[in-house]
Amino acid sequence: MKIAIASDHAGFGLKGEILKFLESRNIRTIDLGTYSEESVDYPDYAEKVADALTDGRADKGILVCGTGIGMSVSANKKKGIVAALIYSDYTAEMAAKHNRANVITLGARTMQKEDAIRYIDIWMNTPFEGGRHEKRVRKVLDIEKEQKEK
Numbered sequence: 001m002k003i004a005i006a007s008d009h010a011g012f013g014l015k016g017e018i019l020k021f022l023e024s025r026n027i028r029t030i031d032l033g034t035y036s037e038e039s040v041d042y043p044d045y046a047e048k049v050a051d052a053l054t055d056g057r058a059d060k061g062i063l064v065c066g067t068g069i070g071m072s073v074s075a076n077k078k079k080g081i082v083a084a085l086i087y088s089d090y091t092a093e094m095a096a097k098h099n100r101a102n103v104i105t106l107g108a109r110t111m112q113k114e115d116a117i118r119y120i121d122i123w124m125n126t127p128f129e130g131g132r133h134e135k136r137v138r139k140v141l142d143i144e145k146e147q148k149e150k
């Protein structure tokens with residue numbers, strides 16, 4: 001598995017901690033920026049991770065901003081992306097189990113580093129349940145298809 005990760009300036013510090021954690025688990029990563037605390041716009045970085053998934057450079061994505069909200073709303077504009085804002089063990093588990101989220105977003109200003117890392121661990125290690133959830137996730141993706149056809 002390869003994980004693409006990016007942040008804005010607010011998420012830069014936490015992104016570094018997440019990269020250290022993933023590397024300690026021998027998980028391959030692509031760091032798509034930002035590379036300093038200089039102010040940047042979160043949609044630019046959400047798009048970079050979404051594109052890495054779309055063109056096959058990565059299997060999953062992690063995005064970090066101040067709250068995780070900006071990254072979540074931005075990444076979800078991209079075709080094929082199901083980006084879930086994570087803020088607890090339970091949402092981390094459900095994002096994988098029920099929503100098959102291929103991207104998770106985290107708020108560097110809303111959680112402790114240790115919690116963020118635990119959420120990521122849970123999300124990465126929880127399988128999609130399938131069954132009735134398969135149909136629901138497909139319906140989510142169908143919404144974007146219908147939008148494009150109009």
Ligand code: RB5
Pocket residue numbers: 008010011042065066067068069070071
């Ligand atoms: C940046 O100040 C902040 O607005 C951004 O990181 C994010 O929280 C937006 O949703």
